[in-house]
Amino acid sequence: MTRIVTVPLGDRSYPIYIGAGVLRSGRLAEHIAGSQVAIVTNTVVAPLWLKTLNTVLADSNAKVDVFELPDGEAEKNLSNYEAILDFLIAHKHNRSTTVIALGGGVVGDMAGFAAATYQRGVRFVQIPTTLLAQVDSSVGGKTAVNHPQGKNLIGAFYQPEAVFADTELLATLPAREWRAGIAEVIKYGIIQDCNFFNWLIEHNQALLEMSSDAIIHAVGRSCEIKAEVVAQDEREGGIRAILNYGHTFAHAIEALTGYNTYLHGEAVAIGMVMAADLSWRQGLLTLNDSARIKQAIGTFGLPVVPPALESEAMLNAMGMDKKVLDGRLRLILARSIGDAFVTDAVDQQLLQATLSAGKRLCDD
Amino acid sequence: MTRIVTVPLGDRSYPIYIGAGVLRSGRLAEHIAGSQVAIVTNTVVAPLWLKTLNTVLADSNAKVDVFELPDGEAEKNLSNYEAILDFLIAHKHNRSTTVIALGGGVVGDMAGFAAATYQRGVRFVQIPTTLLAQVDSSVGGKTAVNHPQGKNLIGAFYQPEAVFADTELLATLPAREWRAGIAEVIKYGIIQDCNFFNWLIEHNQALLEMSSDAIIHAVGRSCEIKAEVVAQDEREGGIRAILNYGHTFAHAIEALTGYNTYLHGEAVAIGMVMAADLSWRQGLLTLNDSARIKQAIGTFGLPVVPPALESEAMLNAMGMDKKVLDGRLRLILARSIGDAFVTDAVDQQLLQATLSAGKRLCDD
Structure with missing residues (x-):
């Protein structure tokens, strides 16, 4: 097929x-x-x-x-x-x-x-x-x-x-790279399609066992969502940035760990948990949905706990990210699972809380 | 204005x-x-x-x-x-x-x-x-x-x-660079607008003396022609290539003289004379129009005689030009002054004649 x-x-x-x-x-x-x-x-x-x-x-x-x-x-x-x-x-x-x-x-x-x-x-x-x-x-x-x-x-x-x-x-593909790829698949569910997010949770086993039908649907639906978003905004003037959900955190983590500790998908997994945490702190996402995101990512064997990094170093590393527009930090946050958006209304104190919560937030 | x-x-x-x-x-x-x-x-x-x-x-x-x-x-x-x-x-x-x-x-x-x-x-x-x-x-x-x-x-x-x-x-601008720029202005006349070509000949003195009105018209009309061509074919899939009239010869001359003998416009001046010569040899341009092109370029103090370069070296240097498509040499030739076109029907013997005629053709 x-x-x-x-x-x-x-x-x-x-x-x-x-x-x-x-x-x-x-x-x-x-x-x-x-x-x-x-x-x-x-x-x-x-x-x-x-x-x-x-x-x-x-x-x-x-x-x-x-x-x-x-x-x-x-x-x-x-x-x-x-x-x-x-x-x-x-x-x-x-x-x-x-x-x-x-x-x-x-x-x-x-x-x-x-x-x-x-x-x-x-x-x-x-x-x-x-x-x-x-x-x-x-x-x-x-x-x-x-x-x-x-x-x-x-x-x-x-x-x-x-x-x-x-x-x-x-x-x-080595198992670790397979799981890292699933992080981006989950991302499509979080940003655009709650049903797909639920489908992924339901097909956790089939996906981890690399069942062919499950793979084809996961890849197909991911590509469909990406194609829809890219068609609206090819050069990332606006909406396309939602594809970067979790990525500003991830890029900072990758940079500060020398690009040799995490696979990109693993850093994205952690970044998506952090973005969900901040979305909850900013009063957008329910605590339950933030927890569901973290749990779903975890069940695919992906890391959900940020490494021990100074908040200031993280903020600085996030500041050189391409998504910074005119000196203001833009982030992708989620209103619910399946509905992410771009915002530059990032509360610096709450961001600080997400960054410094680190271990605590992820062990709770 | x-x-x-x-x-x-x-x-x-x-x-x-x-x-x-x-x-x-x-x-x-x-x-x-x-x-x-x-x-x-x-x-x-x-x-x-x-x-x-x-x-x-x-x-x-x-x-x-x-x-x-x-x-x-x-x-x-x-x-x-x-x-x-x-x-x-x-x-x-x-x-x-x-x-x-x-x-x-x-x-x-x-x-x-x-x-x-x-x-x-x-x-x-x-x-x-x-x-x-x-x-x-x-x-x-x-x-x-x-x-x-x-x-x-x-x-x-x-x-x-x-x-x-x-x-x-x-x-x-130094006088030599000024004249080199005029080569590209003349090019627009040759490829698209015989009236403009004639206007340039008539305003030879005004242009060499840098009269403001003459400059503004020369720059304005050149930009109009370029804009029209680019609008038809932004990424040079076809017609835009006519803007390269004379340039395949010019690039080869520049490469073989180490980029330090001719200004780009000077090499283009020589290349346009060579392209006119080949257009005549291929039975497209009249001998009279080929001579008019050479003469017009010369009256602006631009070189019209190719340097002494081996034909084989020229052909080889022309072969790595971007205008080569699938190994066949494409060139821009002129049917008349004001009507250039892209062709891959280049007669290799006549091209050879243009290349080796060199001095003789230009002294005649």
């Missing part, structure tokens, strides 16, 4: 193919125009899936070049971005080449930024190999690299031609 | 203000939204015009930071691009900042690429200080940096909020 979600963006609209085996379905060839393909992948994914992709591409008669990045978020930097550009130039890729990202969010973000800026933009296809990338980073056109001063500070909005979310590719 | 040309691109439309003193007209403040401004300029322009710009900005109450690049095309590289990003981050510029480019094409292209990719895109205003930048690089949204292997290989399409083509700023 292939589920197709369209991201409706006028002349930049594109399909997300979701299902077991979509990569081998023959549709990939439809999205390659020229006679050149550059696959960007990494040293962990290549041994697992590069052969499959090469077999699929063999039919297209395109010349295929492969660039392998080292693995890890630390590699998402300007230096590797330049290495991809050098590679494209060295192999004489022209404006009608197709860049294919085969990997997780780091590979997709970097390959996408390279595709966005190589000769002012070439064709780009995403083949996300992690749950996190399938439900989040591969959809919506955000590409970026990190700067030593902050995550994703350099990048572009650049939509792919197509996304192939082949759920078979998730079979090789 | 302020002439306003609108570049009609839907929600990315923007005005070009053309005239003597438009920078001081008070309109700049309308295009600054946030409380931060980053001026990117260079060490040659800053002593001449930075004080004027700072005075204009003083009314806006925005915090203004200034980044000065060294002067020259050699500085248009990834390393200086990164330096601009580091500068924006160090001064805590947020997503609602406005980047202002004050300078020629190098400053505009780099500041624009930085604005396009800082936090995935911030507000951008162009204040071009050279004729070349006023009639060409500041209009149409092309931003880029060079790669050691070729010009503008890395960049983005990113439209500014507004362009201020203040003809007073051209007063300090």
Whole structure:
């Protein structure tokens, strides 16, 4: 069964193919125009899936070049971005080449930024190999690299031609990364769809056991919600920011722990609990719903307790987040489960309370 | 007299203000939204015009930071691009900042690429200080940096909020740069408007003497033609390529002479003569019109004779040009003065003849 979600963006609209085996379905060839393909992948994914992709591409008669990045978020930097550009130039890729990202969010973000800026933009296809990338980073056109001063500070909005979310590719995913991806799936429930949030709780076991049907629904519904939000606000002038629910806290936690303690999804899990806590403190969310969010996240084996970090360091790290507008901190808070919104009416004292409550709030 | 040309691109439309003193007209403040401004300029322009710009900005109450690049095309590289990003981050510029480019094409292209990719895109205003930048690089949204292997290989399409083509700023332009800018003005006549081409010949003296009225008409009509073409084809899928008339030859000449022999406009002048020669050889342009093009360019004191370069080196250098599509060389040729078009039906033998004719063709 292939589920197709369209991201409706006028002349930049594109399909997300979701299902077991979509990569081998023959549709990939439809999205390659020229006679050149550059696959960007990494040293962990290549041994697992590069052969499959090469077999699929063999039919297209395109010349295929492969660039392998080292693995890890630390590699998402300007230096590797330049290495991809050098590679494209060295192999004489022209404006009608197709860049294919085969990997997780780091590979997709970097390959996408390279595709966005190589000769002012070439064709780009995403083949996300992690749950996190399938439900989040591969959809919506955000590409970026990190700067030593902050995550994703350099990048572009650049939509792919197509996304192939082949759920078979998730079979090789380590359990920890699988759970980290579920954090973003839960996020879609919290921000937009209470029924989906409840469905996730009900299908906790099926999801943890990676049942194919459950995965396809979880990925499909997540992509639908993301596509709806992105269609309303492609360049994040407003509503799109709700997709960052929990992320301002998460980015600060990741920065202050050197990007090597938590997977992104794990930091988001903690950040979503903190955002729920602040939403409750600001009188928006009931204590019960805040607790349900924390509990749901916990039942997927995700962390819900923030690490011991100084409030001041957190505030400072949150201040360099891209979501800061004109010096005022904007956050995504929830009025109820399924209804998140962007606000710059953040009560500094209550925020302080959320930050310093830390352990206490999460042990209660 | 302020002439306003609108570049009609839907929600990315923007005005070009053309005239003597438009920078001081008070309109700049309308295009600054946030409380931060980053001026990117260079060490040659800053002593001449930075004080004027700072005075204009003083009314806006925005915090203004200034980044000065060294002067020259050699500085248009990834390393200086990164330096601009580091500068924006160090001064805590947020997503609602406005980047202002004050300078020629190098400053505009780099500041624009930085604005396009800082936090995935911030507000951008162009204040071009050279004729070349006023009639060409500041209009149409092309931003880029060079790669050691070729010009503008890395960049983005990113439209500014507004362009201020203040003809007073051209007063300090060295005569050689002034003439180099006229090459691009002549280009608009050749590709789209025979009447304008004739007007330029008639106003040769007024333009060389920098008469204000003549300048304003030359800049205004050039921007109108460019805006019309860009509006039809923002991302250069087809017709926009005619703006590159003469440029494939020019880029090759610039690359093979180390970017330090010719100003860009001078290389374009030679390239336009070569493109006219090839158009004649391919039976498109009359010999008389080809000669008129060469003569018109020459009367503005621009070079019309290609340097002594091996044909093979030229062909190779032309092969890495962005205009190559799937390995086939596309060129812009002219059917008549005022009617250029894109073609990949380039006769290799006739091209060879144009390349090797070199001196002979230009002395005849």
